[in-house]
Amino acid sequence: MQATTSTHTQEAHSHEHHHDPGFLRSYVFSTDHKVIGIQYGFTALAFLFFGFLLMMCMRWQIAKPGVPIPIVGGLLESMLGDVAKGGVMSPDLYNAFGAMHGTIMVFLAVVPLAFAAFGNYVVPLQIGAVDMAFPRVNMASYQSFAAGGVVMFVSFFIPGGAAQGGWTSYSPLASVIPTNGQTFWLIGMVLLITSSLLGAVNFIATVIQLRAPGLTWMRMPFFTWAQFVTAFILLLAFPPLEAAGILQLVDKVFGSSFFLPSGLVVSGKPYDVSGGGSPLLWQHLFWFLGHPEVYVLILPAMGVISEIIACNTRKPLWGYKSLVYSVLAVGFISFIVWAHHMYLTGMGTKISTFFQTTTMIISIPSVIILTCLFMSLWGGSIRFNTPMLFSLAFLPMFGIGGLTGLPLGFNFSDLHLHDSYYVIAHFHYVVAPGTIFALFAGIYFWYPKMTGRYMNETLGKTHFWLSLIGMNLVFMPMFFQGLYGMSRRMSDGGATYALTNPANEGVVTALTSTVIKLNVFITHAAVLLLIAQIPFIINVFMSMFNGKKVESDNPWQATTLDWQTPTPPPHGNFTKEIVVYRGPYEYSVPGHPTDFTPQNTPDPKPTK
Amino acid sequence: MSHDHSHSHGPGEACGGHDHDDHHSPEAIHRAVKKYKMVGAVLFAGTVLTVAMYYVHIPSVAITIAVALLIASVKAAFVAGVFMHLSDERKMIYGILLCTVFFLIGLMGLTLWAMHDPPMQTLVGGKPA
Amino acid sequence: MEIPYTVKPRPDTGLYNAKLGIWLFLASEVMLFGGLFSAYILLRVGADLWPHGMLSIPIGTFNTFVLIFSSVTIVMSWASLKLGKLADFKLYMALTIACAFGFLGVKSYEYYVKFTHYDLWFKDDATAQKYFVAAYGEKGEADVRKHFVERFHLQNTKATYDPHEVQLVGHIEGNPLCTTLKRLAKEKQDKILFTPDPKFGSHDHPKAIEIPLSDVKRLSAYVPAHSTFFAIYFTITALHGLHVLGGALVLCYFLFTADKWWKKAPEQFANRIEVGGLFWHFVDLVWIFLFPIIYLL
Secondary structure, eight states, X not given: OHHHHHHHHHHHHHHHSOOOOXXXXXXXXXXXXXXXXXXXXXXXXHHHHHHHHXXXXXXXXXXXXXXXXXXXXXXXXXXXXXXXXGGOOOHHHHHHHHXXXXXXXXXXXXXXXXXXXXXXXXXXXXXXXXXXXXXXXXXXXXXXXXXXXXXXXXXXGSTTOSOOSTTTTOTTHHHHSOSSHHHHHHHHHHHHHHHHHHHHHHHHHXXXXXXXXXXXXXXXOHHHHHHHHHHHHHHHHHHHHHHHHHHHHHHHHHOOOSSOOTTOEETTEEOSSOOOOOHHHHHHHHHHHHHHHHHHHHHXXXXXXXXXXXXXXXXXXTTHHHHHHHHHHHHHHGGGOGGGGOGGGOOOHHHHHHHHHHHHHHXXXXXXXXXXHHHTTTTOOOOOOHHHHHHHHHHHHHHHHHHTTHHHHSHXXXXXXXXXXXXXXXXXXXXXXXXXXXXXXXXXXHHHHHHSBOOOHHHHHHHHHHHHHHHHHHHHHHHHHHXXXXXXXXXXXXXXXXXTSGGGTTOTXXXXXXXXXXXXXXXXXXXXXXXXXXXXXXXXXXXXXXXXXXXXXOTTOOOSGGGSSOSSOOTTSOSSOOOOOSXXXXXXOTTOSSSBOOTTOSOOOOOO | OOTTTOOSOSOOOSSSOSSOOGGGSHHHHHHHHHHHHHHHHHHHHHHHHHHHHHHSOOSOHHHHHHHHHHHHHHHHXXXXXXXXXXXXXXXXXXXXXXXXXXXXXXXXXXXXXXXXXXXXXXXXXXXXX | OOOTTSSSOBTTTTBOHHHHHHHHHHHHHHHHHHHHHHHHHHHHHHOSOOOOSOSOHXXXXXXXXXXXXXXXXXXXXXXHHHTTOHHHHHHHHHHHHHHHHHHHHHHHHHHHHHHTOEEEEESSHHHHHHHHHHHHHXXXXXXXXXXXXXXXXXXXXXXXXXXXXXXXXXXXXXXXXXOOHHHHHHTTOOEEEEEEOOOTTOOOOOOOEEEEGGGEEEEEESSTTTOHHHHHHHHHHHHHHHHHHHHHHHHHHHHHTHHHHHHHXXXXXXXXXHHHHHHHHHHHHHHHHHIIIIIIO
C-alpha cells in the first residue's frame, strides 16, 4: 500500500529533496507519523490474531477437557514440550495462555491499534499538522512497543513458560510461581508502559501545539478529542502500574516482600521471605491503571465511530458539545472508580459506597456519548457501506456491554458475579463487538486514504455479518453461565464442579449440564468467529493490489482535514497551507452547493 | 498581543525580535541569577533546618510528619517556582499539574482509606455477630 | 514544511513544543514516584514495626547539598547561555555533571556499606543469649538488647517488640556482598567469623566470634530481601539514582555537542538546556521529599 502507491510521490519528492532516505529510513526507522501508525497497525493486528489463536486453544480445552487438540496439539507439544503432552494443554499451560491472551489483547493489540495506530496516522492529519510534535520520540515509542512485544512473545518459549497469574498478575501467586515467565512479563510491561508514555506525551503536545490556524478546540473532530483524552489517561494512570511492576520485579528478582504478607505458606512450607508486605497494595496500584485502561480501550473506538457515522449519515453529529464535555468527564472520573474491581477484598461500607457512587456517576457521560451517537442517526441519509455497518453494530453491542456492567458496579450484586463468566461476557462485549468492531470500521474507512484503493465490499459485508453473529453466539451464553455461578479461569471448563462429576452429588451449587453444554456451543461459535476473519485478512492484503481505485482524494466525501490530503498523504501531509474556517461536521448545510463542506473551504458558493 | 504575558520563549537575541519583553534581556537575566543564588541559599538553609529538626524530639507523630513535609514542600516550591520558572508559567502547565496532584491525592488517599475501612458487621448464622 | 513552534512559542499557549513535552513527562514522573511513595506510606502504616536510624544522616545530608548545588549550577548554565557566555555555560554544566556523578558515587558507597552489614537471627533465645554475652560481656548484653529495641522508636501504635527477638548486627569476615545462608551452604561454609557492631555510644568493636551456621535461623545483609523498609529504600533510591544517571548522560551529551549546537542553532540549544534543566530540577525535587521521608522520619 504505502510501498506501491507512494513511490510515485516519493520519486517526485526526491527530485526536490535531493536525498533519497532509502528503505531502512523510510519503512523501518521512519519518523513519519503515517509510517509509524502503519507499523503499529500491522504489529497490533498480528498480535490480535495471535491472541485469538491462544483463545481458540483454550476454548478447545474448555469444551473438551483432557482431549488432545487436533493438529494444533501436536504443534504445541513440539514447540513447548511436556506442558502440552499428547496435545493436551496442562492446567499450567492453560493458565499461561489465559494470562497472555489477556495481556496481549489489551496491551499489544487493542490499545496499540486503537490509540497508537489510528491516532498516529489520523490525528496529525485531522488537525492540519505536518507531523507529530516529536517525530523521533514517536519512533522510539514504536520501538519500545516492539521490544515489549518480543519479550512477551519470547516468554512462551523459556523454561517454565509464560506468566501464569492472569493478566492481573496478583501477588502472592505471581511472585511465588518459581519460573521466570512473570519476570519476562514485568520487563515486557515496563517496555510497553514506556512506549505508551512517550506516545501520550507526543499526542497531547501535538494536539495542543500543532492545530492549524482556525482549528479551535471546539472545531476539532470528535476523534481527535477522544484520542486527546485517551492520551491524558495513559499519561497519568500508567505510572503507578509501572511503580507496581517495578516493586513486583524487585519481589521476584531480589526476594523482597512488597506484596507478600507475613506468615505466607507456599506448598506447605513457610515461604522464606521477610514478609510485612501487602497483596492489596498490588491490587490498588494495578487497578488504578486497570480501570482507566478500559476507557483507553473504548474512547478511541467511540471516536472512530463518530467520524464514520457523521460521514455516512451526511449530517452533523448530534450534540457535539455534549460529546466533548462527556468525554472529558469520562476521562477525569475514570481515575476514581478503580476499586469496583476489588469489592471482594474486605473493604468496608463507606469506601465501597464511595466507589459505587463514582462508578454510577461515570456511567452518565458514557450513556450521553452513546445517546448522542444514536441520535446522530435520526433523519440521516444513511450509506450502508462496510464501515457504517460495523459502526451501527457497535452501538447496540456497546449498549449491551455497558448495561451489563451495572450489576458489576454495585457491590451487592457483584458479590455473586465477581470472577464469574458474567464478567468475561461483559468486558468482551465492550471490547470485542464494541471496540474491535469500531477498529474494523476504521480500517475499512481509512484504508482508501492510506492505499488509494477501496477494500472489497462483498468480503467486507461477509466479514461483518459472520463476525456479528459469531460474537453474539460466543459471548451471550457466557452471561448465563456466569449467573449460574461458573467461575472464570477454569482449565477444564468447570468439569470439576459439574453435576456430572460424581464427587459433586448433592452439591446445590454444582454446575448443571446446561452450563457445561454451553461450553461446547460457545466453542463452536468461536470457530465460526475465526472463520469470519478469513475474508477480512484476505481483503486487507488483496485490496492493496486489486482493490477498486478511489475516484478522488476524498472518496467518502468527508469534511475533516484528513480527507483533504493527497492519497496517500506525502511527507508533510498537505500540499498547501491549511487554514480552518468551520466546524468538523458541515454536512448537508442548507445553501451550500454540495452536501459536505470541508473544514478548510473558505466560502462555499451559495446555490442561488 | 500577549507580549507581556508570553514568557518562556527562546533567548532574547540582539538581532530582530520586536515583541520580546524584558524577561530575557541581559538585565533581567542578571536579576534572575541573583534570585537563583538566593534560592540556593534558602535551600541549603532549609536542609540544615530539616536535619536539625530530626534531632529535636517532638512527642506527636503527626506533628513530626507535618513539620518535615512542610519544610520539604517549601523547598520544593522554591525549586519549582524559581528554578523551573513555574511561577511565570502559563495556565496550561498549571492545569496539567493540578490534575496530576488531584489524581495523586486520590491514589494515596483512597488506597489508604480502602485499607483501613474494614467491614464492621459480620453475619453469623444469619444474625449479626 | 517544518514542524512549527519548536523554538518560538505558540502565541495562545506561550509554550514551545519541547517545554510542553517535558512538563507532560514530568507529570507522569510525579505519578510514578507518587505511586512509590504511596507504597511506602501503606507499607509503613500497615507495619507492626518500622526501623529508624538505620541510614546515615550525615551522608544523606551531604548528598542533599550536592543535588541542591547542582540545581543552582544548572540554572546558572542556562542563564550563561542566555547571556551568550558559552565558556561559563560549559563550566556550570560540567559542575552539574560532576555533582551528579558525585551523588551517584556517594550513593554507591552507601549501598556498599549496607550490602556488607548483616543482621543475624539465632535459632532460639538461649543460643542468642550465648552469643550476645560472648560479644558484649555479661553487663553489656542487656544494654545492647535495650538499645536495639529503641531502634524502632517510631514504631506503630500498639506493636511491641520482644527484646528476646533481637538480631546480632555486624560484619562478616571478608566483607562478602549480600551473602545468604543458601549461598554459604553452596560454598560449603558451615561457620562464619562475625564481628559484632560496637555498643551504642562506644567505638570499640567487640572481638570477632566464630558462629556455626547451624545456630543461625536467618542471615541477611541490609538488602531488599531483609525487610520492607530496606526494600522500599533501595527501590526508591535506585529508581531515583537511575534518573540521576540518565539525566547526567543527557547533560554530558549537551556539554560535548555544545560548540556544534551553539554555532548551528543557539536558540534551540538554549531551549534544550532549559528542558534538560527542568528534568534535572525534578530529580532534585524528588530527592527533597525522599530525604526527609526515608532518612529522617
